[in-house]
Amino acid sequence: MVTIKEIAKAVGVSSATVSRVLNYDATLSITEAKRQAIIETAEALNYLTPRNRPRPHRPQASSDHTGARIGIVHFLRPEDELADPYYIGVRMGIEARARANRVEVQVIYRSTELPPAEDLQGAAGIIALGMHTDAEIDWVRHINANLVLADFAPNIDLFDIVACDLSFAMTRLLDQLYAAGYRRFGFLGDDRPSGNVLYPANEERAKTFREWTEKRDLFNPAHYLLAEQLRFESGYRLACQMMAEANLPEIVVTSNDNVAIGAYRAIQERGLRIPTDIAVASFNDIPAAQFLAPPLTTVRIPAERIGENAFDLLMEQLGGRDYVKRVTIATELIWRDSCRRPDGAA
Incomplete structure (x- = not known):
């Protein structure tokens, strides 16, 4: 560590x-x-x-693309990426793989308007990072047919996609917390769908949390609080709102570690102890998660692996692959001291 x-x-x-x-x-x-x-x-x-963990050698695409240039079209502005280290990890995974293959990377961050197509003129292919709108995806497709979606999994089979199964990960987390004895669950996060028509997608963590708790008659609308952005500030604000309730949940699950850090501050400012008075579990496993007091239980989403696989898929396309791939990267539940764990959990 x-x-x-x-x-x-x-x-x-x-x-x-x-x-x-x-x-x-x-x-x-x-x-x-x-x-x-x-x-x-x-x-x-x-x-x-x-x-x-050390990884075995992975064969690269048969063609040599040394000196080629690819584009990363980011769904965040630079300051927003800085506020969410998870997406820095995805980008760094792409860039590290590109350096190893001597491929140049150009990053286009989100702005108020779609950038000119000339900004990506000559790129061999494009990786669209994060949740993009219909218009943005169509803009990218118009520029270059060699396209991979990274950490965005719309319900289509038109493009190569690399992502994690967040519905499965949330179900596994809740099952384990239930086995540990928790019954009063709270949630802080975001449940907005992408708003897309051509490339629809949902925020699976919130959707799955609600379905799981409703199925077991454990859903409490007062403990299901949502924000438009998954940031520290929104986590703090939502947790303050939750702390105003007379009957607190036993455990709060957050959509990502940024929100959890905000929740920590709100909980501890009120003199409550984690996990004795209220427990916390989250998603992503950003570097800060292990340094919180107490360290945060979180579902590790391997950001760098998503980036690496997105690069590999793009190289396969450039090498001639003519069918679509959808790659699901496994998550890992990391138990730390912010909540109880079931018997036998590592």
């Missing part, structure tokens, strides 16, 4: 500064460049530690 001291040494800052950045301390005065360096270094060091 990487340590805060190792991150601080790599970036050239104090351990206290690293801790405050990873825990979204809004009172910290630090440049955006230094903040980005800390978050990216934390992700990179986690990426290199034994937690990710």
